[in-house]
Amino acid sequence: MTGYLVQRLAGTVPVLLLISLLVFTLIHAAPGDPTLMLLGEETNAAAVAKAKEHWGLDRPLYIQYLKFIASAAAGEFGKSFKYGEPVARVIKTRLPATIELAVFSVIIATLLAIPLGVIAGSKPNSWMDNLGTSFGLFGISMPSFWLGIMLILLLAGILNILPTSGRSTYGVAGPEITGFYLLDSVIQKNWAAVWDGLTHVFMPALALGMNMLGILMRVTRSAVLEVMNEEYVTTARAKGLAEKNVIWRHVTSNALIPVVTVVGLELGTLLSGSIIVETVFAWPGSGSLLITALNARDYPLVTGLVMTYTVAFVAINLIIDGLYAIIDPRIRY
Amino acid sequence: MQSLTLESATERSHDLAARLLPWLHVKALTGGLIVLTFIAVGIFGPGLAPHNPNKQELTAMMKPPQGIGSANILGTDNLGRDILSRLIYGARVSLLIAFAVVFVSGLIGITLGASSGYIGGKVDFGIQKLVEVMWAFPPLLLGITIMAFLGQGLFNLILALVAQRWIPYCRVVRGQALSLRERDFIVAAQCLGANKRQIITRHIIPNLIQTSLVIGTFAMASSIIAEASLSFLGVGVPPEMPTWGTMLADSRIYISTAWWLPLFPGLCIFITVLGINLLGDALRDILDPRLKRTGSGM
Numbered sequence: 288m289t290g291y292l293v294q295r296l297a298g299t300v301p302v303l304l305l306i307s308l309l310v311f312t313l314i315h316a317a318p319g320d321p322t323l324m325l326l327g328e329e330t331n332a333a334a335v336a337k338a339k340e341h342w343g344l345d346r347p348l349y350i351q352y353l354k355f356i357a358s359a360a361a362g363e364f365g366k367s368f369k370y371g372e373p374v375a376r377v378i379k380t381r382l383p384a385t386i387e388l389a390v391f392s393v394i395i396a397t398l399l400a401i402p403l404g405v406i407a408g409s410k411p412n413s414w415m416d417n418l419g420t421s422f423g424l425f426g427i428s429m430p431s432f433w434l435g436i437m438l439i440l441l442l443a444g445i446l447n448i449l450p451t452s453g454r455s456t457y458g459v460a461g462p463e464i465t466g467f468y469l470l471d472s473v474i475q476k477n478w479a480a481v482w483d484g485l486t487h488v489f490m491p492a493l494a495l496g497m498n499m500l501g502i503l504m505r506v507t508r509s510a511v512l513e514v515m516n517e518e519y520v521t522t523a524r525a526k527g528l529a530e531k532n533v534i535w536r537h538v539t540s541n542a543l544i545p546v547v548t549v550v551g552l553e554l555g556t557l558l559s560g561s562i563i564v565e566t567v568f569a570w571p572g573s574g575s576l577l578i579t580a581l582n583a584r585d586y587p588l589v590t591g592l593v594m595t596y597t598v599a600f601v602a603i604n605l606i607i608d609g610l611y612a613i614i615d616p617r618i619r620y
Numbered sequence: 621m622q623s624l625t626l627e628s629a630t631e632r633s634h635d636l637a638a639r640l641l642p643w644l645h646v647k648a649l650t651g652g653l654i655v656l657t658f659i660a661v662g663i664f665g666p667g668l669a670p671h672n673p674n675k676q677e678l679t680a681m682m683k684p685p686q687g688i689g690s691a692n693i694l695g696t697d698n699l700g701r702d703i704l705s706r707l708i709y710g711a712r713v714s715l716l717i718a719f720a721v722v723f724v725s726g727l728i729g730i731t732l733g734a735s736s737g738y739i740g741g742k743v744d745f746g747i748q749k750l751v752e753v754m755w756a757f758p759p760l761l762l763g764i765t766i767m768a769f770l771g772q773g774l775f776n777l778i779l780a781l782v783a784q785r786w787i788p789y790c791r792v793v794r795g796q797a798l799s800l801r802e803r804d805f806i807v808a809a810q811c812l813g814a815n816k817r818q819i820i821t822r823h824i825i826p827n828l829i830q831t832s833l834v835i836g837t838f839a840m841a842s843s844i845i846a847e848a849s850l851s852f853l854g855v856g857v858p859p860e861m862p863t864w865g866t867m868l869a870d871s872r873i874y875i876s877t878a879w880w881l882p883l884f885p886g887l888c889i890f891i892t893v894l895g896i897n898l899l900g901d902a903l904r905d906i907l908d909p910r911l912k913r914t915g916s917g918m
Contacts, residue, residue, distance in 0.1 A: 305753045313769045424901070428894040430845050432852055433868060433886030436875060440883075444876055559760035563849050567872070577761075578853060581768040593765055600758045 292609055299601050307359060310593050311352050314586050342368065355590070364591035369583045374591035378573060382595075383466035384454055385561050385572035391488050392496030392557055397550065400500045404507025405542070409534045411512060419504060426501020431560050435494035435567040442490060449486050452569035459483045491568040495560050499553045506549045510542035517541070544611070551607030555600040648902035654895025658888075661708055662715040671702035673709040673862045685880050695880045697870065703880065706862040707888055713863045714892070717774070718843040721781040722836045728782065729789025730832055734824045736790065737797025739816060744794075751787055759784060763846060767855035777856055781846055785839050792835060793828050800824055830907045837900030841893045848889050864889045 322338045339345040342365075343354065358365060364374035400423075407419030443451040450456065460468055460483070461475045469488070472480035514520060515538060523537045524530075562574035569575065573592060580588040661668060670693070677700035685695040685703075694703040736747040754762075766780040800806055800823075809823050850856035851865025859866065864885040871881035 299756075301749075302753050302756050305749075306756055309753070310765065313765055316769060424894065424897055428841070428890055428897050430848055430886065430889050430893070432849065433882070433889060436868065436872065436882045436886065440875055440879055444879075555758045556760075559758035562760065562764065563853060566853065577764070581764070581855070589765075589768075593761060596758050596761050597756060601756050 292605070295605055295608060299605065303598065303601065304356070306597055307356060307590075307594060308352070310590055311355060314590060315348060315351075342366075359590075359594060364594070365587040367580075367585055367588040367591075369580065369585045369588065374587045377576070377588060378591055378595055380466070381571060381573040381576045384468075384570060385558075385565070385574055387454075387467050387469060388488060388491055388495060388561055388565070388570060388572060389554070389557055391492035392499065392561075393550065393554070395492055396496035396499040396503055400503035401507050401539075401543075401546065404504045404546075405511055405534065405539050407504070408508040408511025408542070409515065409538065416508075419508065423501045423504035423508070426497050426499075426504065429497050429501070431494050431498055432563045432567050434497055435491065435564055438490045438494055439567075449490055454484070454487050454571055455480065456483050456487075491564050491570050494567070495557060495564040498560065499550075499557055502553055503546060503549060507542060507546050510545045511538055514538045514542045548607060548611060551603055551610070554603045558596055558599060645902075647898045648906075651895045651898030651900075651902060654891060655899055658711050658892050658895070659715060662712045665708045665712045669702075669705035669708040671705040673701065673705040674860065675702075676700050677702075682874075682878055684878070694884055695878075697867075697881055698874060698878075703867075703884055706867060707864070707884055709862045710864045710867060710885065711888065711892075713857060713861055714844055714847060714865075714889075717778060717781070717847050717857075718840050720778050721785060721843040721847075722840045724778065725782045725785040725839055726789055726832055726836055729786035729835075730793050730825060730828060731820075732786070733790035733793030734797045734820045734828065737794040738801055738820055738824055747790070747794075751790055754784055755787055757784065760846060760849060763850055764853065764855060767850055772855060772858050774857065777847065777850065780850065781843050785843065788835050788839065789832055792831055796828055796831060797824050800827055834900060834904045834907060837896055837903055841896040841900065844889060844893055844896070 322335050322342070322344065326334055326338060336345070343351060346354075355364075362375055366372065367374050367377050370377050403419045403422065407416040407423075410416055439451050442449045455468055459477075460472060460480045461477050462471075464471045464474055469481060469484040472478075472484055511534075520533060520537055523533045528537075561570075561572060562577055564570070565572045565574035566578055573595070577589065577592045577596075579585075580592060670691075677696065679700065680692070680696050681700040682698060683692050683696040683700075686692050692702050692704070694707070696702055697706070732747050732750075736744045762783050763780040766783060767776060770776045770779070797820075806819060806823055809819055814822070847856060848863070848865035848868070851863050852869045854869060856865055857863050867885035868882055868889075871878070871885070874881050
């Protein structure tokens with residue numbers, strides 16, 4: 288098991304190197320000069336040359352790449368053109384918001400999807416199954432950004448019960464401790480701020496999680512269907528267990544194995560989905576930061592963000608692989 | 621006793637299949653109808669659209685939906701352009717891109733997958749490394765990065781969407797090619813002197829069409845959403861082209877005043893994707909007997 292994980296971990300190094308090369312090439316293939324974008328139209332050659340020297344853009348490409356790799360390995364991506372601060376620091380201030388949003392999306396998705404999937408799968412073709420299946424299909428067909436806009440229209444506009452955008456109402460939250468607003472508010476026992484944070488996170492989390500909800504519901508349903516045919520389920524029934532116990536104790540616990548994998552796989556999709564949902568809700572996370580950075584052609588920041596997202600994605604997949612072995616004792620690496 | 625339980629079990633599963641069948645038809649029918657309608661709208665768009673989608677009518681800005689029989693059935697936008705006409709032209713662009721993406725991804729994925737599985741060795745290793753690298757990117761992020769740096773345009777957009785969509789084909793096809801390789805009819809073809817290229821194109825690929833069709837349907841649904849997402853973020857099609865994604869992006873600042881602006885384009889995306897998914901589900905149930913047996917809706 289440990290050997291397998293070490294092997295997998297070592298296998299990710301060349302992949303990450305190739306990805307960094309791809310990103311680096313893509314960024315430098317781009318039309319448009321970042322120095323001109325930042326200095327504006329009314330600049331002179333001397334200022335441009337000075338800026339290029341300052342940011343190392345006058346060096347040959349392979350030198351720039353090697354420098355980039357060396358610093359990236361240390362978690363340093365240079366200074367952001369736009370913010371003038373180290374990229375790592377800029378990303379660090381935005382990351383908690385994205386993680387907070389992602390966590391809430393996963394919570395909403397799993398809390399709704401698993402019961403729905405179990406009910407649908409244990410009574411195939413009943414009206415509950417049809418309802419659940421339709422809901423799952425609805426979830427996977429829904430573009431998250433449109434759902435977001437519609438939620439804003441309905442809950443913030445017409446009903447006016449939730450705030451349209453942002454992470455909190457100005458002045459409600461206390462000083463930052465971890466950067467996770469809700470966690471900070473709980474630590475400070477500032478319940479008004481907790482409630483405020485929850486009202487802000489609900490709509491974006493629902494919009495972002497809807498797709499995962501649909502997929503999870505369908506996976507749970509088919510896993511339950513599959514497990515229902517197993518002999519140990521027949522045995523449990525033959526023992527005279529109540530159907531409720533058979534479903535929730537014997538079927539569900541075994542059906543959850545594929546569900547965990549799918550949660551892991553979908554986390555990556557969720558991460559990139561957050562880019563668009565954050566834009567809709569003006570959520571101050573790393574996703575909306577990426578769009579800002581792209582528009583400003585802030586190369587170091589874009590590279591840093593893309594690498595952060597990719598490393599997170601690779602890491603999640605690795606963790607899921609490990610987790611898989613823990614949940615399913617039949618799997619031994 | 622044993623045979624009796626077995627019998628009743630078979631009976632039960634037959635019963636289940638019989639009950640599933642109508643539901644399957646409903647799915648295939650609804651999905652097919654939706655998809656065909658949108659394709660027809662896409663093809664005959666110029667004839668169907670009541671107005672030029674880009675014609676600005678500044679005296680008729682922000683008209684709410686007027687109902688059937690009026691000049692602007694679904695209203696107008698902030699520049700007085702007719703919403704319905706823009707939606708119709710949008711269907712054209714969305715479906716054209718989605719078809720192109722599915723076709724190109726399928727071509728690349730099936731060829732690489734079949735080669736990877738059948739030839740094996742260094743070819744397999746190389747292709748699988750490529751799969752691993754491309755798959756390590758969070759979806760959408762790669763598309764955004766490509767579009768942001770190569771610039772907006774139809775060709776770049778298709779490239780950005782194909783970048784990851786060939787992978788599911790490649791993976792599934794590779795697995796199937798691996799098992800097909802050992803089958804008698806392939807061995808027979810080899811004995812008759814067929815070369816690798818002939819075996820791959822004449823014997824392996826035709827056997828992979830069914831699976832690829834199912835993958836293609838879902839790839840199509842995801843392409844439509846991804847195209848709309850990229851256009852929504854402003855890195856998709858060129859700005860003068862009316863698409864559902866750009867219409868949604870333009871509508872954002874008017875959410876509080878003009879509900880019809882975000883409602884209709886999003887509804888079009890949702891219904892089209894829903895139709896394709898329904899069709900894909902039905903296709904999978906019909907073509908994959910393993911899934912049909914368990915009655916899985918996945």
